[in-house]
Amino acid sequence: MEKVQTGLVIEFYSNSCLVRTKDADISCIAIKDVVVGDIVKIEIIQDSKKIKGLILSREPRFSILEKKEVLKSKVVAANVTHVGILVTPEPKTSTDFIDKWVLTANLSNITPFIINNKIDLVQNEEYLTKLEIYKNLKIDFIDISAKSNQNLGQVSDYLKGKCVVFVGNSGAGKSTLTTSLTGKDIKTNVLSNNQGVHTTSISTLYEIDNDTKIIDSPGVRDLYITGWDDKDIIKGFSEIYAFSRYCKFNDCNHINNDGCHVTEKLINGEINQSRYNNFIKFRDREEDE
Numbered sequence: 001m002e003k004v005q006t007g008l009v010i011e012f013y014s015n016s017c018l019v020r021t022k023d024a025d026i027s028c029i030a031i032k033d034v035v036v037g038d039i040v041k042i043e044i045i046q047d048s049k050k051i052k053g054l055i056l057s058r059e060p061r062f063s064i065l066e067k068k069e070v071l072k073s074k075v076v077a078a079n080v081t082h083v084g085i086l087v088t089p090e091p092k093t094s095t096d097f098i099d100k101w102v103l104t105a106n107l108s109n110i111t112p113f114i115i116n117n118k119i120d121l122v123q124n125e126e127y128l129t130k131l132e133i134y135k136n137l138k139i140d141f142i143d144i145s146a147k148s149n150q151n152l153g154q155v156s157d158y159l160k161g162k163c164v165v166f167v168g169n170s171g172a173g174k175s176t177l178t179t180s181l182t183g184k185d186i187k188t189n190v191l192s193n194n195q196g197v198h199t200t201s202i203s204t205l206y207e208i209d210n211d212t213k214i215i216d217s218p219g220v221r222d223l224y225i226t227g228w229d230d231k232d233i234i235k236g237f238s239e240i241y242a243f244s245r246y247c248k249f250n251d252c253n254h255i256n257n258d259g260c261h262v263t264e265k266l267i268n269g270e271i272n273q274s275r276y277n278n279f280i281k282f283r284d285r286e287e288d289e
């Protein structure tokens, strides 16, 4: 075995991680600034017959998925190309949750798409109206049931050549979907007991084939966006951002300014009210986090 090797971080515990090299999966002492999805150089060390690794350096990243708070930020995964937002009637997914993830992806060089999971359950009028908002945006949308294997082929086809993180509330079905796609038996959370032991507690990367990867992570059930610059928030709402370029004034507040193209498009229905409300709420920090 070569002494210095390049590998992919596929699992992350509190103080150790697993690095997949061309030869083997090697347990390494975790260092700061390394997360699942990172490419690292490691040195193999023989420790009382057990092979271990020492991380020497990490390669530059294509992207980082980050929960950004004002004073602290937490990187959840690296080199992700797509975020699959799981939306479910039970647990109920809020538009806040969806809009925060769409925003985070858009501002992180990552493509968001929506997976409407649990289509085997009853979808009431309110839920269907919520889905319409996102079907009308330029964002890919797939209806599935992870549990009863409906439309999973569509998801596999979509994922080819990508590195995806599934995000969603606890119980949305991230692990169930990952199990169905990878064939690996990943413990799932029992819904009636959200504190249950099968809630995912470590981040794991699964390789479906050479260039298709899925990351199942506990870090994606809630999200903070307070660390993004106020001025950038609008870029996370692509459709609103596009219209804002035609506002009369550069410093338009998009609320009550003269010649505001955004409020015009809101009134004529081209901008959805709930998307607009969340844009203003996130930008003006009108929420407790």
Ligand SMILES: Nc1nc2c(ncn2[C@@H]2O[C@H](COP(=O)(O)OP(=O)(O)OP(=O)(O)O)[C@@H](O)[C@H]2O)c(=O)[nH]1
Residues within 6 Å of the ligand: 117, 118, 119, 120, 121, 144, 145, 146, 147, 148, 168, 169, 170, 171, 172, 173, 174, 175, 176, 177, 187, 188, 189, 190, 191, 198, 199, 200, 218, 221
């Ligand atoms: N009816 C139905 N139930 C589903 C579906 N997908 C997942 N579930 C159930 O939802 C529950 C939670 O699924 P998990 O896959 O553990 O959810 P998770 O998103 O990984 O949850 P955390 O790890 O806690 O974040 C389990 O009881 C699954 O069987 C589906 O398509 N339909």
Ligand SMILES: [Mg+2]
Residues within 6 Å of the ligand: 174, 175, 176, 187, 188, 189, 198, 199, 200
């Ligand atoms: Mg899980």
Ligand SMILES: [Zn+2]
Residues within 6 Å of the ligand: 244, 247, 252, 253, 254, 255, 257, 259, 260, 261, 262, 263
């Ligand atoms: Zn405006």
